Amino acid sequence: RAHGSRAALPATAAAQVVSVQRLRTDKQFVQRFWLDAPEPGAAADGHTFDVAGWALAPPGRPPITAVAVFDPQGVELVRAPVNIARPDVASAYPAAANVPCGFRFQFACLGPSPRAAVTLVAFTAQNVAVSLYDLTIQTQPVSACQTTLSPLLLTSLGRSGSTWVMGLLARHPEVVAYDPHTYDA
Numbered sequence: 001r002a003h004g005s006r007a008a009l010p011a012t013a014a015a016q017v018v019s020v021q022r023l024r025t026d027k028q029f030v031q032r033f034w035l036d037a038p039e040p041g042a043a044a045d046g047h048t049f050d051v052a053g054w055a056l057a058p059p060g061r062p063p064i065t066a067v068a069v070f071d072p073q074g075v076e077l078v079r080a081p082v083n084i085a086r087p088d089v090a091s092a093y094p095a096a097a098n099v100p101c102g103f104r105f106q107f108a109c110l111g112p113s114p115r116a117a118v119t120l121v122a123f124t125a126q127n128v129a130v131s132l133y134d135l136t137i138q139t140q141p142v143s144a145c146q147t148t149l150s151p152l153l154l155t156s157l158g159r160s161g162s163t164w165v166m167g168l169l170a171r172h173p174e175v176v177a178y179d180p181h182t183y184d185a
Contacts, residue, residue, distance in 0.1 A: 014044055017136070114138060
C-alpha cells in the first residue's frame with residue numbers, strides 16, 4: 001500500500017491530511033515500520049487525528065520505545081509510548097513475536113498556519129531518534145463562538161479581599177464565578 005497525497009480540504013471538515021510521505025530510515029535502528037492512520041485524504045470534524053501504526057527495531061537492537069510528532073522547527077508536539085501488542089505484525093515478522101511494537105495516540109493540529117507540516121519520529125530505548133513520516137495537514141480556522149456572556153476578570157494583590165468579592169459576585173443568579181481556592185493546599 002502506498003501513501004500519497006489528496007486534493008483540497010472538504011468544506012465540512014475542520015482538518016484534512018493532505019499528504020503522508022514515508023521517509024528513508026537508518027535500518028540500523030528501525031528495520032520495519034508502518035503508519036495505519038491517518039491516511040492521505042483523511043478528514044476530521046475537529047482538529048484532532050488518530051495516529052496509529054507500528055515500528056520494529058532490527059533483531060538484537062534496542063527496541064523502539066516511543067514515537068513523537070515534531071513541527072518544522074523541531075519542537076516536540078506530542079509523544080506516545082510504543083507499547084501495544086500487534087499480532088498481525090508478529091505473524092508477518094516472527095522475530096517480533098514478543099515485542100510490543102504498536103502505537104496509538106491523538107494529535108491536535110491547531111496552530112497559526114492553515115497548512116502544517118509535521119514529522120513522525122521513532123525513539124529507541126537508547127533515545128536515538130529516527131524520522132519515519134512527513135505529514136502535511138490542512139486546517140480550517142477555528143470559528144469564534146457566539147455567546148451572551150460578558151467576561152469580567154478580577155485581579156488584585158494578595159490579602160486584599162478578592163476572594164470575598166468573588167464570593168459576593170457568585171451569589172448573584174446571573175453570574176458564573178470560578179472558585180480557584182477550592183483545591184488550595
